[in-house]
Structure formats: C-alpha cells, structure tokens
Amino acid sequence: MFGRFDARKGRCDICGKENEHVSDFLSLCLDCIRRDPSKALEKSETLHRKARGGSGLPVPSDVSSKGIECDYCAMNCTIAEGERGYCGLSRNEKGRLIREFGNSERAIGSWYKEPHPTNCVSSWCCAGSTGAGYPKFAKTPSGDVGYRNAAVFLGSCCAHCLYCQNTDWHRMTSSGEPVLEKEGLAEKIVADESITCVCWFGGSPEPQAPFVYEVSKEVLEKVDEDRIFRVGVEVNGNFNWSWLDKIANLSFDSGGGIKFDLKAWDKHLYRVLTGMDPKAVFENFKKLGKYEEKRDSPPFLRASTLLVPGYIDLEEVRKIAEFIAGVDRSIPYSLLSYAPAYKLDDQPPTSKDFALTAKNVAKNQGLENVRIGNDHLLG
Numbered sequence: 001m002f003g004r005f006d007a008r009k010g011r012c013d014i015c016g017k018e019n020e021h022v023s024d025f026l027s028l029c030l031d032c033i034r035r036d037p038s039k040a041l042e043k044s045e046t047l048h049r050k051a052r053g054g055s056g057l058p059v060p061s062d063v064s065s066k067g068i069e070c071d072y073c074a075m076n077c078t079i080a081e082g083e084r085g086y087c088g089l090s091r092n093e094k095g096r097l098i099r100e101f102g103n104s105e106r107a108i109g110s111w112y113k114e115p116h117p118t119n120c121v122s123s124w125c126c127a128g129s130t131g132a133g134y135p136k137f138a139k140t141p142s143g144d145v146g147y148r149n150a151a152v153f154l155g156s157c158c159a160h161c162l163y164c165q166n167t168d169w170h171r172m173t174s175s176g177e178p179v180l181e182k183e184g185l186a187e188k189i190v191a192d193e194s195i196t197c198v199c200w201f202g203g204s205p206e207p208q209a210p211f212v213y214e215v216s217k218e219v220l221e222k223v224d225e226d227r228i229f230r231v232g233v234e235v236n237g238n239f240n241w242s243w244l245d246k247i248a249n250l251s252f253d254s255g256g257g258i259k260f261d262l263k264a265w266d267k268h269l270y271r272v273l274t275g276m277d278p279k280a281v282f283e284n285f286k287k288l289g290k291y292e293e294k295r296d297s298p299p300f301l302r303a304s305t306l307l308v309p310g311y312i313d314l315e316e317v318r319k320i321a322e323f324i325a326g327v328d329r330s331i332p333y334s335l336l337s338y339a340p341a342y343k344l345d346d347q348p349p350t351s352k353d354f355a356l357t358a359k360n361v362a363k364n365q366g367l368e369n370v371r372i373g374n375d376h377l378l379g
Helices: 030-035 037-054 168-175 182-191 206-222 241-254 267-274 279-294 314-327 352-364
Strands: 091-093 096-098 106-115 148-154 179-181 195-202 230-235 258-261 301-307 333-337 370-373
Touching: 030 037, 030 267, 037 267, 106 168, 106 182, 106 206, 148 168, 148 206, 179 182, 182 206, 195 206, 206 230, 206 241, 230 241, 241 258, 241 279, 258 279, 279 301, 279 314, 301 314, 301 352, 314 333, 314 352, 333 352, 352 370
Parallel strands: 148 195, 195 230, 230 258, 258 301, 301 333, 333 370
Antiparallel strands: 091 096, 106 148, 106 179
8 A cells, every 4th residue: 555655765965865765845864954954954944935835824034033023822923014923823014913813812723523532642541532530520431422522623833844744724824714703612612511622733722822722711611510621732832831821721620631742852853844943842841741740640741743754763752752751751652653744745654663663762761651643554
C-alpha cells in the first residue's frame, strides 16, 4: 500500500545529498537543518510565505515591525496599518486593533457531537473514555458510555505546519466562515444532557482563546450542579499565558485536560516545520506542571508528537521525553503515526519498527505512560 514511497529520493539543497526522507517541497535534510540553521531557515521561511499565500493566509512579510501589538497569542505580532496578524484574525484599522472573530462573543469554527469513547489523541487517558476519576469526573468506571462529547473545531492557528493533518482551518481563516456565536453554542451544549464534555481543537485554540474561555465558563456556570461536564483542549501551546492560565483552571476543576502537541525539540527544526518559535510552547507546558501534583486521575497535562519520517528522529523523541519527564514522569505521551499530508505528502507513513523504538526511547527517559497512537497508519 505504501510502495509508491520506496523508489523516490529527495535532494537537500544545502549539502546536495539524496535521501528518501528529504521532502521535495523542503529540499532540506535533518542534518543540515541542525548544522546550518541560518541557511535552512532562510529557505524554509520563503517556502512558508509561498504556501501561506497560496492558501489565502497572511504571510510573515505582512507582519511589520511598526504598528499595533497584538497579544492574543504568543506570536505577539506587530501589525502595520491595513494589515493582518499571522493568525489572520487581528487587523490594524486606522490605528485600532480590530478582531471580529476569536473574541469573547464570536469565533470561526464548527462543532459536532461524537459518542464516547472519542477518537481524540488523549482518549486513552481521559475520563470520558476510560472512567478515570469516577465518580467525580466520569459517569461510570468504564467511562461515559452512551454519552457524547461536543467537539469544537476552531478555524484558525498560530502555526503553519508543513505536514498539517487537517488543513480545513486554512479555508475557514481565509473565508471567515463558518461562524460560532457564544450564546448559541453555550445554550446548545447546556440543553443537551447527553453531552459530558467539550473538546476544543482545530487548527488550534490559541488565537481564539477568549472565545474558548468564555464559552467554557458559561457552560460550567449553567449546567446543573450534579452534572458531569469536563473542558478539554488540544493545542500547539503557543498561548499568551494569561489566557492559558484561565482556561487551565476551568479544565482542571472540571476534570478535563490539556494536550500539547510538542512538535520537535530542536528550535530551528521546529521553525522549519511549523513557521513558529517554540519558546513559549515549552515554557507554558512547564508552567502547567504545577497542576500534576494536585490531581492524580484523570491526568491533566498530556503530550503528543507526530513521528514525521526524516525529520522527527530518535534524538528529537529522546529530548522531548526527557523534558516531559522533568516536568512530571506520569504525564501521558502519545507518539503519533504519520499520515502523508499537505506539503510533506511525499514522506512515507511512520514505520512500525521506528515507532516501537521511539516508544522505548521515551520510556527510557523515565516516562511512565507512553503509547503509539494512530497505529493503523504504521507502514
């Protein structure tokens, strides 16, 4: 099924070497990204601009050094007159920061109901799928069987992953549709007593954090006192801390959790693959570690890494796992099998042998809960 990947070889523009794990889009090998990051970043930033422009997203050159500062997420864009920030939601209009979406009242996104156990990355450790935290946070010792999750897909992101597994947010950001209203969404969730949790994902929630917080807060205030209702969030982690702290408090108190996608360890590789500086991501993850000693079950803080062949190697996994273990050894860590997607669609699926070795590497760093996710995709 995956034989079409076997014969191809990409070529690195820096060292000239050919390798089956060099993306034709990037034309950069992992060794050169690490050894010569200035050249790698110069090339990758050009590619990000081209790809974002083709998707109708603002390009980095549009974010000026002069203008209005936006602090909705940790990108901290400075937006020039008449231009938009990196996420596409903030704009400078005559010297005023305007946000029609991603504020406390409206967001770009859509939602649906899905039965428990859900197919989210953290389902193997969340209360709704496992019963962890019963009876306070789950309907039965086996989870919320017969109940549902409100899955809210937010159509924006402050990263631009070249291997994005769900690019629907590109279309949503560029078109400004569909629109979610706080009151309407909160009312529908509250009214349906079969819903026992909300999971915010996307895209990623960071650029629309005020909406995530306000809707979650309103639902928790309106549901019956004895009703189980959890707030879960799947994020890239590049939050403004003030918003993340508020959301984390709601999530923790309700029995929910926050899952970070720790995409890489090497900061240059992180930027090449995502267009985003990871400094705030790891700082935020570490800060959330304060919750781990306050609740054993279900685990609050969770992590995942997508095993992109040729770019996320065992050294990346080792360093990420070492970092997670330094926060708390009990934090669940999912190593996700890769499905060829977006600009890196010429890369093969993750091999079974690599995934199993990566799992052992992560466990050897002291992590107590490591699993391989999306194992049906393994090549």
